Amino acid sequence: MAKTRVFRQKPSYVSTSILLIGAAYCLFPVFWVVMAASKDSSELFSTFTLMPSTHLWDNIVELSAYRDGLYWRWVLNTALYAGIGALSSTWVSAISGYVMAKFAFPGKGKVFAVLLMGVLVPGVILAIPQYFLLALVGLTNTYWSVLLPQIISPYGIYLARIYAAAAVPNDVIEAARTEGAGELYVFNRIALPMMAPGLVTIFLFQFVAVWNNFMLPYIMLGNDALYPVTVGLSGLLNQGATAPAMYTLVITGALLSIIPLVVLFLVLQRYWKVDLAAGAVKA
Amino acid sequence: MTVIEAPKPVVRAEYRPAARRSNFRQRVLVPYLMLAPGIILFVLFMAAPIIYTLFLSFQKSQVSGLGLGSGSRTTTFAGLDNYIASLSNPEFAASAGRVLLYGVILIPVMLGLALLFALLLDSRRTRGSNFSRTAIFLPYAVPAVISSLLWGFLYLPAVSPFYFVFDKLGWDVPSLLASSAVIFAISNIALWGGVGFNMIVIYTSLKAVPTDIYEAAKLDGCSEVQIAWRIKIPIITPAIVMTALFSMVATLQVFSEPTTLRPLTNSLSTSWSPLMLVYRDAFTRDDIYSAAATSIVIALVTFAISFLFLRVVQKRAFGQED
Structure with missing residues (x-):
């Protein structure tokens, strides 16, 4: 950000206001959901929706009471799928990228080429095939069915290889080996901390990818106690079509679910280093 | 989780020069064991689903008899029928x-x-x-x-x-x-x-x-x-x-x-x-x-x-x- 200003230029109101309009467009739905979540279900349909009301707490209580706190179960499930999933994925990507960057072994080129082809395979296309396969072994409708398929991330491995090559000096690895350290120890205790800043980026990408992947849990899970928030709320909205009182629950649930993400996102903002090599998009 | 523990190689530094380790264990086994979690997950959750889907896409289900009971449905090779359909x-x-x-x-x-x-x-x-x-x-x-x-x-x-x-x-x-x-x-x-x-x-x-x-x-x-x-x-x-x-x-x-x-x-x-x-x-x-x-x-x-x-x-x- 800190550019040296050669000469002070006068502010441009046109460019500043275009960006502010863009910002307003992006913040508007968030602002709306905060206001709408403060209304009870009759106010939602009868009052101007941008006027705040006083029922936010009541709505939270009502949402928490819905089927014995099912919503909070969904929140925990989401934390499990996205948190544990992204952590495991980061570790697997890190060790694979580290080996690719720091070891010379026969077949390395071929292994990496096959993995890179995986980058091109969109995750969503895989969801239905993964279902067919997990159905064969009777693993559908379990936590594993959502967690396991999302641990492998060819793109994460690709990034980790770049980070490992840049951040872990060969001398350090050699020195540790001469001291008699095992390879796994060298990786976990020496290389991993050195790669940490890059790994945060991989973690964030994977976290968002899992949290965004609606289709996989939607297909895999039948038991609503295993749902993540996204699938749960989409189901609630479905019921809302016949019972509009559900809308208040859906709106409150949507608000509560984006708060932790927005916080996480703002706190870790500096790790979003998205350069060309790091081009990924949410599906 | 399908994480395979990579064994700690019992390689002692004094037995070999640090720069070039050329035995099989160090050159092949160790890297592949460390890659194992990634490779296994890739095969199970990316390669296998794609291959299985390809396999399914050339199959069709055929109902024999009245189509009742579990044995009455069999799958046969369908050629390109599913693709044409x-x-x-x-x-x-x-x-x-x-x-x-x-x-x-x-x-x-x-x-x-x-x-x-x-x-x-x-x-x-x-x-x-x-x-x-x-x-x-x-x-x-x-x-x-x-x-x-x-x-x-x-x-x-x-x-x-x-x-x-x-x-x-x-x-x-x-x-x-x-x-x-x-x-x-x-x-x-x-x-x-x-x-x-x-x-x-x-x-x-x-x-x-x-x-x-x-x-x-x-x-x-x-x-x-x-x-x-x-x-x-x-x-x-x-x-x-x-x-x-x-x-x-x-x-x-x-x-x-x-x-x-x-x-x-x-x-x-x-x-x-x-x-x-x-x-x-x-x-x-x-x-x-x-x-x-x-x-x-x-x-x-x-x-x-x-x-x-x-x-x-x-x-x-x-x-x-x-």
Whole structure:
């Protein structure tokens, strides 16, 4: 950000206001959901929706009471799928990228080429095939069915290889080996901390990818106690079509679910280093 | 978890020179054991599903006798039947057409705005750019289902502040959820979720350009707009190409937004997008064989489009480089 200003230029109101309009467009739905979540279900349909009301707490209580706190179960499930999933994925990507960057072994080129082809395979296309396969072994409708398929991330491995090559000096690895350290120890205790800043980026990408992947849990899970928030709320909205009182629950649930993400996102903002090599998009 | 413990090699440094370890264990076994978690997961959850789907796509289920009882259904080799059925299905053509139109609406607008925002962020005359950058990037943290929920309510005349205002003004604005407009409704949701991410990709590549180039142009009397057109945009073309490619791939797979919006409108069929069609065939109609064939067709089309796009763009933008 800190550019040296050669000469002070006068502010441009046109460019500043275009960006502010863009910002307003992006913040508007968030602002709306905060206001709408403060209304009870009759106010939602009868009052101007941008006027705040006083029922936010009541709505939270009502949402928490819905089927014995099912919503909070969904929140925990989401934390499990996205948190544990992204952590495991980061570790697997890190060790694979580290080996690719720091070891010379026969077949390395071929292994990496096959993995890179995986980058091109969109995750969503895989969801239905993964279902067919997990159905064969009777693993559908379990936590594993959502967690396991999302641990492998060819793109994460690709990034980790770049980070490992840049951040872990060969001398350090050699020195540790001469001291008699095992390879796994060298990786976990020496290389991993050195790669940490890059790994945060991989973690964030994977976290968002899992949290965004609606289709996989939607297909895999039948038991609503295993749902993540996204699938749960989409189901609630479905019921809302016949019972509009559900809308208040859906709106409150949507608000509560984006708060932790927005916080996480703002706190870790500096790790979003998205350069060309790091081009990924949410599906 | 399928994490395989890589054994600690009992290699002692004093037995071998540190620089070149050439025995089998160190050269082959150790790297492959450390790669094992990645390779096993890749095979189980990427390669195997694709191969199994290919296998299914050439099968069909045949009902013998009255079709009752568990032994009455057998699967036989179907050749290309499923593919022919899938490609000649008018619903598939219709969903492909909708997704094409959706991409034509969404991608130019999204990338155009992302580029404009990135250039404005990079301009020194813009004020408050940190705030705007964060605000525009923020929707990336909101998953597609939640953003579809939020926008779905904003489209719903009963709860939307827009329709409240239109109503007060006495305007009769048709609902965006009506069948003629629902494609714009979905495009807007995707635009909201994607513009900030693409903006950051383009902005990051703008930041990587050394600023002396601009200073020189500035001293030569170039305006900001000229600098943007003549210098910045050509330099960041690779980033724009990549964002376009990823956006096209994402467009072909649209599923969450229309699926989430369905309860709010009658204008979205269960076969609105190709992936929704696959879902319906596999789970509502229990016809996993045609669903498998359609999946393969979608994957192939995705690859073909990515490949063609990169070829065309490489020829035009990168000239002789290749």
